[in-house]
Every structure is written in structure tokens, then in C-alpha cells.
Amino acid sequence: MSLLNRRSFLRTGLIGSLTIPASLRLASAAPGSQEADRRLAREAGRAKNVIFLVSDGMSLGTLTLAERHLRRQEGQGTHWLQLYSRPGVRRALMDTSSASSLVTDSAAASSAWGCGVKVANGAINYAADGRPYDPILRLARAAGKSTGLVSTAQITHATPAGFAAQATARSEETEIAVQYLEEEVDVLLGGGVKFFDPALRKDKRDLYADFARAGYQLARTREQLLAAPVEGSTLGSASRILGTFADGHVPYTLDHRADATLRTEVPTLAEMSRAALHRLALNPRGFVLQIEGARVDHAAHANDLGGLIFDQLAFDDAVAEVVRFVEGRDDTLVIITSDHGNANPGLNGTGGSFDSRGGSYGDTQSCFDRLVQFKQTNSWIVAGLDKDSSLAQIRDRVREANGIALLEDEADLFRRALRKDPSPREAYRVRNTPIVTLGQLIANYTSVGWTGTQHTTDYTELAAFGPGSEPIQGLVQNNDLFHVMTHALGLAVPQPAKKVA
Ligand SMILES: [Zn+2]
Numbered sequence: 001m002s003l004l005n006r007r008s009f010l011r012t013g014l015i016g017s018l019t020i021p022a023s024l025r026l027a028s029a030a031p032g033s034q035e036a037d038r039r040l041a042r043e044a045g046r047a048k049n050v051i052f053l054v055s056d057g058m059s060l061g062t063l064t065l066a067e068r069h070l071r072r073q074e075g076q077g078t079h080w081l082q083l084y085s086r087p088g089v090r091r092a093l094m095d096t097s098s099a100s101s102l103v104t105d106s107a108a109a110s111s112a113w114g115c116g117v118k119v120a121n122g123a124i125n126y127a128a129d130g131r132p133y134d135p136i137l138r139l140a141r142a143a144g145k146s147t148g149l150v151s152t153a154q155i156t157h158a159t160p161a162g163f164a165a166q167a168t169a170r171s172e173e174t175e176i177a178v179q180y181l182e183e184e185v186d187v188l189l190g191g192g193v194k195f196f197d198p199a200l201r202k203d204k205r206d207l208y209a210d211f212a213r214a215g216y217q218l219a220r221t222r223e224q225l226l227a228a229p230v231e232g233s234t235l236g237s238a239s240r241i242l243g244t245f246a247d248g249h250v251p252y253t254l255d256h257r258a259d260a261t262l263r264t265e266v267p268t269l270a271e272m273s274r275a276a277l278h279r280l281a282l283n284p285r286g287f288v289l290q291i292e293g294a295r296v297d298h299a300a301h302a303n304d305l306g307g308l309i310f311d312q313l314a315f316d317d318a319v320a321e322v323v324r325f326v327e328g329r330d331d332t333l334v335i336i337t338s339d340h341g342n343a344n345p346g347l348n349g350t351g352g353s354f355d356s357r358g359g360s361y362g363d364t365q366s367c368f369d370r371l372v373q374f375k376q377t378n379s380w381i382v383a384g385l386d387k388d389s390s391l392a393q394i395r396d397r398v399r400e401a402n403g404i405a406l407l408e409d410e411a412d413l414f415r416r417a418l419r420k421d422p423s424p425r426e427a428y429r430v431r432n433t434p435i436v437t438l439g440q441l442i443a444n445y446t447s448v449g450w451t452g453t454q455h456t457t458d459y460t461e462l463a464a465f466g467p468g469s470e471p472i473q474g475l476v477q478n479n480d481l482f483h484v485m486t487h488a489l490g491l492a493v494p495q496p497a498k499k500v501a
Pocket of ligand 1: 057106297298301342455
């Protein structure tokens, strides 16, 4: 490829490392030739909108278990996997490694999608050499598009921030909230009151007042979100909105369902997604929206099966909202994926007995089907216990949450974890926290085991459809997706700023 051609390639947002689109490979012209460049230029900008869905920390095992559970209980699988029987839906594996590790964190992973460069873990759109890169929502706004972020995490968390902010450390959430205002992100829905409320912000700045002055509607409850007018005068025909529904992260789906107050006050991910789409779709120049099911990752860290599967299914409901939205349209590129695996849950075959009299946890399928009894997460269990809890209190609380009657010795092991009694579990040091100990005990009953408590290097599942999705096949790098999106939208990608001294 000549230098000139390579430059024009970069301008259209497609780099050499990207899988060549199928349409190009079929052409007689070699990739990178003038003919290929011309074809690319013709095809660029075919998508008006991009919707990017992330189930954070979703190992392939998580998707499989959610599918298995749904099929067994409802006879029909997830919306995500149903897409695979549709023509035009593309599938790939994604390499999620970052600039600093084979195992990425959410900041580096989202930045790779958000700016096209693999950065070090912990950074938001700052390359390892110190240079900041423009995030994709800034580029979209410069092209007259509307922008949105929806998450069940605090909205300033790493994954949404990777599309709209620049920070050398993901922990700078107080500053990231201000950047959202400066970047004029049109729709912000999720948790994170503490980064907007003057009583909770470190600098006491009233960011809610600042957003209101900038023309944003504010919503703090589900009812306010559902009642807020979609049409407004702030941005074209759409109205901007900042909705924050929890001090920190939005509650887990299981705990949300079990609590009437939470059900009234906190919208689901699907409801937030619908509210975002209604607004963003009013811009005739299109939009870019990221939707994150964030708590799948948190549940995986905690080895919390109920938290994991029901939040994955809530994410799948958001997938259904998006599929409904794009039905009959040919102007929207949809990407569905995860930023990295986490703890790699998997249904193991059973067969063992737990005592000399032949006591057994049950066969594999009946163990797995215990999920239907789950009413609360392991977080909820742990939150109601402490080092002084009796074995009876522990067993009652676990039974109330998920119908499982822990054996005496299991309850005792859990109690020792609550008391931080280190002996005799040194061999399991990284799993000795109360919640992970509980997760391991519950695994006896569900037959779902875990490889650990952290992110993994496993390739992640990647699905895409709509205009510009052609390059998504085989094995792709996470930062390729930035180029897929900007190319599909026809966005100009500037060179990064000079290194900051
Ligand atoms: Zn994580």
C-alpha cells in the first residue's frame, strides 16, 4: 500500500490490522489497492446509527448458561442466540488483550472500541505513550449525530467512559461526570448519583444544576424517566436527559425484582435502553449509543450465579429492545459483545456424593434447575450477615434467598469466612472472602463451577448486523471495532494530539 493510499485508508477509519470486508475480498482488486480504496470510500457512511451492546465480563459460559436456563424454563432461548439463525447476522471471536496485559480491564477494553488503540489497563482513551485519543462519541457529535450512554453501573464507570471521556485513571469519575457535560452526551442513564450530587461529590459542585442549565431533563426515579417528554427543544427535535437511579451501581436484577420499592424507583436496563432509543432516533443525522449490562461482571467477580444469570437475561431484554428498534430499518449497525471473560462459569457434570451414606447434591440437570428457586443474590445474603451470625441465621438467610439448605459443615465454613478466620483454608486464599466462599458452596448445589474471581483472557463472543458489519468474522481485535464503527458511519478520524509532557 502506498503511503498516500494508506493515509486515505486511515482517514476513512480502516486500518491495516482490520479483517478485510467480505465485499472487498471478493473483488478482483487486492486489498489496499486503489480499486479497493475506491470501493471502501463508496461504502463508507452507509450506517446512520450505531448501537453497541456490552455484557460486561461475560464469559462464553455465561451466555451458554443463560441460554440453557431460558430454554429449559421457557422453551425458547436468548434473543442474542436467536439472532444467529437470521440471515446477515455475523459472528466472530474477539481478542480482548490490552496494551499492558493479556487480561484486560474494562477501561482498556472500552477505550480500544472507543478510540481504536489498545491502551494500558486502567486508562480511558490515553495511550501508553501518554497521548489522549478522541473518543467515538466526540467524533459522532462533530458529525451532527446524537450520542448516548446507558449502563447498570454508575454511568461514569469505565465502560461507558471509554466511549466519551479521556482520563489517565478510570477512578477519576468525579472528573468524568464533568466531561460528559462538556462533551454534551445527549442521553446518560444509569447509576452514579454520587458523582453528580453536590452533597456527595468531593468538590461539592452541583453537577445536576449544571446539567439542568445546559438543557438536560433530570430523572432520579423510574417514574420520572418514563414520564419525561421525549421531544424537546434542546437538541434538534430530541431532548437531552440525565437519569441516575442509584448512588453507585444499579441493583442486581434479582434483588430489584424482589423489592417493591426498587421496582418502582429503578428502571430496568431494557427500559433505559428504550428511553434512550426514543430520544436519539429523533435526530435526522443519526446517533451512536452504547448500552452496558455492567453487573454481569460484578456477579462473576463474586462467583454469584443468581446475580450473573439474571443480569445476563436483563441484558438480553435490552438486546430485544434493540432488535425491535432496528426491525424494518437498514440504517443501523448493531454490535453485541463483551469486553472480556470473567471467572469462566461452567456447568459441570455431577455424580459425586457428599457423605458415606450416599447423600448427594443431585444430578447435573436438577442441580442447574435450582436456579428457578433463586430470589436474591449472594450479595443480598452477605449484606444481612456478619461475624456474629449464628449457623441457624446463616442457613435461614441462604434458604430464604435461593431455597438451598446448606449442610452444617458448609454453613460453618461460610461463618469462618464471615469471621475472617484464615485456617484451614490457605490453599484457597484468593477465594476466602465471604461472598466467594458462599459462591463456592452454592456451586455444590448448582453444579456450576468457576475458574477464579477475576477477568480472563478468553476470546469473547461478538455478533453484528446491519450496514458496515461485513468485516466482523473470524478472529478480530477489540480495537478493530472502532474502525468498523467509524467507517460504517463515515466519521473522520483525526490524528491524536501530541504527547502531553
Ligand atoms: Zn471486572
